[in-house]
Amino acid sequence: MIYLKYSGTIxxxxxxxxxxxxxxxxxxxxxxxxxxxxxxxxSLTSGKxxxxxxxxFEPDDEELLSLSxxxxxxxGMTIKIEGGIDPARFTFDKNGKxxxxxxxxxxxxxxxxxxxxxxxxxxxxxxxxxxxSGAENHLKTVKVLDYIKKKYIHDxxxxxxSFFWDNRDExxxxxxxxxxxxxxxxxx
Numbered sequence: 001m002i003y004l005k006y007s008g009t010i011x012x013x014x015x016x017x018x019x020x021x022x023x024x025x026x027x028x029x030x031x032x033x034x035x036x037x038x039x040x041x042x043s044l045t046s047g048k049x050x051x052x053x054x055x056x057f058e059p060d061d062e063e064l065l066s067l068s069x070x071x072x073x074x075x076g077m078t079i080k081i082e083g084g085i086d087p088a089r090f091t092f093d094k095n096g097k098x099x100x101x102x103x104x105x106x107x108x109x110x111x112x113x114x115x116x117x118x119x120x121x122x123x124x125x126x127x128x129x130x131x132x133s134g135a136e137n138h139l140k141t142v143k144v145l146d147y148i149k150k151k152y153i154h155d156x157x158x159x160x161x162s163f164f165w166d167n168r169d170e171x172x173x174x175x176x177x178x179x180x181x182x183x184x185x186x187x188x
Contacts, residue, residue: 001161002180003086004141007127008149008156010096019090019152020077033080037091039101040073074101081140086130088141090148098153100125135174138162 010016020036027034076091093099102125132138142164149156158165162180164173 003131005129005159007098008153013096015152016075035078037076082137085133085137089128135177
């Protein structure tokens with residue numbers, strides 16, 4: 001599987017909102033899905049995904065959970081370049097480091113169904129991993145990462161299993177993506 005894994009720290013915390021505003025416009029022009037992310041896990045709110053980059057927060061949504069966990073915080077955005085691939089996430093923790101947090105809930109139902117114990121678990125990852133599908137999508141994602149490195153995250157580190165981030169050889173990328181797809185199909 002071809003994927004990009006990246007980490008780094010935003011230059012200034014005030015750049016998070018500026019970056020989200022800029023990419024809202026870029027996504028609208030490019031026809032990509034854009035979702036602003038503001039999750040403090042006290043109110044567990046995040047913007048609804050909109051094509052064209054419109055913000056749409058609905059904190060009164062009945063599906064949102066109220067949790068008391070002030071140390072868990074993410075702010076930033078996700079960009080979905082094409083359907084069928086992972087979105088490029090640019091979400092930052094309280095210290096401005098790129099991060100993702102997986103939220104798991106495990107409900108334990110007692111012998112009678114009237115007693116339910118809710119357990120919540122947060123898994124913190126100090127990096128972001130995105131699987132790309134096809135050489136063209138991989139190229140677009142790398143271009144977004146290049147731009148963000150130049151403007152917002154100067155210490156951005158990228159691990160690219162296709163090696164395109166390091167060698168910038170498009171023909172080699174196409175061959176590696178083709179081989180990866182072939183190997184996945186053979187494994188089925």
